[in-house]
Amino acid sequence: MQKIISEINEIVQDEALGKGSIIPYFEEIQGRFRYLPPEALILVCEHLNIPLSQAYAVATFYHAFSLRPKGKHCMNICMGTACHVRGSPQLLDRLETKLGVKAGSTTRDKLFTLETVNCLGACALGPIVVIDGEYSGQMTPQKSDALLRRIMRSEEKEQRG
């Protein structure tokens, strides 16, 4: 806890983020911690002298920010139009079923966060799934099964150590 607070304080003191708005601070914190801890909102507000209610409104408005920690593996499915006509809804269905969560949620074991994302602009390769920052194109429900299996296998390996 102390560690989180001291790291956040470091970010808050960063001059390069400017004093114009909370958003660059939130981006930095979200990038570092993969979510916005409540302490982050409080400390940034104190530093910038803005009401906490405004920070909370911003944190809940923009999809880039989450107030709950994300899972270890982030799966983003592109819901762009080109991907849509190439079958991304079936892909989403499949992943929701396999992971047991609806898009926008994290699995109970905190391993996976499943999200939809607006067009990534790699339309020739649709449907696209981005997992942990890596793009996988021309995905099908079967390929996504294989992808999940691969990740689970490496997770098990890690656990066995």
Add this chain to the structure above:
Amino acid sequence: MIHLTIDDKSIEATAGRTLLEACRENGIQIPTLCYHPALEPYGACRLCVVEIYKEEQSSRLVAACAYPCEEGLNVKTNSKAVQRNRRVVAELLLASGYDTPEIVALASEFGVKEARYKMPQADSCIICGLCVRACKEIVGISAISLINRGINKKVSPPFEETSPTCIGCGTCVLICPTGYIKLRDVFGSHSIYRYSSDYDRAQCRICSDLNMSSKFNQLIEGVTSDAASYGISGDQNG
């Protein structure tokens, strides 16, 4: 002075006036919901839309509360297009407000009895933002804000917990058009339902009324206790 035409009447307005203000000054009625003279225009409810005609352009609907008076503007406050639009907006308000007497009455004024689309749950909050804006612009505390986005938008203190900064002044209660925000007076304590913690009741140091939150009372402690300088007589005690 700016010269424009509203409902075929020649109107003169001082520069900077909005269409709504000009209408009110000239006895022309326009329905409003999210507008309040003490707050910045918000333009969210869209009930105050009027039809404007500018040279060479086809007419369009604009919110009278925010649109400034312009030289030569031709305005219709109750045309067919305006009426059609207000009916639809009223019907949309009824989508969640079907259990709220004030909204049902409002919709009825525009001839809307039933909403063709109903939200799964009734809700008296119509996201007009008056409470949030008043807390920010008048009271200056911003204890509450509008959180989330789109259809999930709602009024809430930070983290959806009772606000640490709310002073229980009750401005939000007074300004809320549907009675969604309630003042709770129970056993001598005073709070804003859902938003604040309980405060003790105190006596207003200016008018001696006993319906003040102690926290609010503390806030105005620094203010002079000489009520006369405010033109307020202690005889207004109720």
Add this chain to the structure above:
Amino acid sequence: MANIISPVELDPFEIIQEAFKGPDHPSITICGGTGCRVLGSEKLSEAFREEFDRQNIQATLDFDIKTTGCHGFCEQGPLVVIRPSGIMYAHVAAKDVPEIVERTIIGGKIIDRLLYMDPQSGEKIEHEQDVPFYQFQQRVILDLNGLIDPQKIEEYIAEGGYTALQTVLSTMPPEQVIDEIKASGLRGRGGAGFPTGYKWELCKNQPGDVKYIICNADEGDPGAYMDRSIMEGNPHRVLEGMIIGAYAIGAQTGYVYIRNEYPLAVKHLREAIAQAESNGFLGRNILKSGFDFSVGIKLGSGAFVCGEETALIASIEGRVGEPRPRPPFPAEKGLWGKPTNINNVKSWASVPIIITRGADWFANIGTGTSTGTMIFSLVGNINNTGLVEVPMGISLRDLIYNIGGGIPNGKEFKAAQIGGPSGGCIPAEHLDVHIDYESLSALGAIMGSGGLVVADEDVCMVDFARYFMTFTQEESCGKCVPCRVGTKAMLSTLERICNGEGKPGDVEYLIELGEEIKRASLCGLGQTAPNPVLSTIRYFRQEYEAHIIDETCPSKVCKGLITYSVIPENCTGCMVCLRDCPENAISGEKQKPHQIDVNLCTRCGMCKSVCKFDAIMVT
């Protein structure tokens, strides 16, 4: 490379032009757009370099090996073009590189199997300039995308970059710049099409010393990625346009507001700004003219509505992305209350071209009211998915068939959605429309940012409309009643229709609601959200009626109205679908025809996609 010079002392053009070998120098250009990168193009430049080393030929065959911006022909990626000859190889993998070096670079021969084959003629095409996809385009803004390394300012300069800025700062007063932009007829390429020169003039004429300009790179339309490709492939051109604009308007600070989902574009932009600064094109006393201007980057945070000007401004100011009523417009009262001019990426990128080639040249392209070129992202059910730049006024037919290569798998064209979730669809009967702002508007569509999604005969237009409505409803900021509640009401109705629960009167309700939402909404999002629904009803009403009255989905897409079943004659009983069905809805024994329990089946389509015997039927 040359970043050690003090910009005030030396002329950056001289230094850079000396150091650079020249644009006709032999080069191997590898497409580095996001699409090609996903397919592995990043490994290609390394592979080429290694092969050159291995063969020890760099001294004799002095080729520049570089990764450029998006070439545009995304369907064929990864693309490699050898210049100056223009030999184009498609779908290149790292393992192809040694052969390319051996046979083409050293041996001067063409590798047939790596050539692009035109699906309509069946012929293989050797040179980029002969590929129909490129031949019918007029690449003006995208001209350098396949030529230069976007991470090297000297390459942009060698191609004439920043000379427009030099011309402006040394010979043209601000009013003259604005006149030139007005004369060109350039209209805002973000979608609204407002005349850019007039927009600049409005801002310039505002009182006050502090002004801002903003580049709107919050390209949120699903299926549109032109702006991203320009930012990735030639960020300097955008910067040059912004500097010229800032000079004309009288702004000292500019911001590029760019989606955080575009990390490569952000990276290239950051580098470009740093390079421009150290070479004297940004900062104080630019090119010794006395003009000061600096640019910062602001990242979007995942809100489509922030593409709207006042919501964008709110976002930069650290508030939620809610629009506000206009007037006052940003030109009068924008960022932090100051006069602000906002333009789209493509608009800014057009500026240096107009200055260099002249307003008349620009105005001669396109139609009378819509001049210049437009960049479209051609996606969906189309053979040649990619980015195309065409003169305004081109017919939709030419775009789809000559450039797009027609519809894949022998299917028929059904409609083209232009303008994304704010736009409308153009059906086959209007294929001959000449694309410009007014003609599209007359058909119920909008130019938008340039996203063009092609739908073939198998697309259900009701589902298509529902898809767009889902998007806009999700992205609504929630401030005003018509958009917040109205889009939900429309979406809910569409969902019922797609689920087989449509009622008579639903179409009329959608029309009525849609039209009033358009008129009453506070901002452009709500004002255009009903467009896809209204336009699909206009041209494909029979599909809506089939869903509601006949309770069928003619395209067999809407889950609530279709049934999956096994064709017993074709089923071999392989049990693959049985195992893969997520709902365990399929039963059967080995080598006996299987059966689908319609009560358990969720119509996910998994069985159909795994069946190798065409034994699954959708009715």
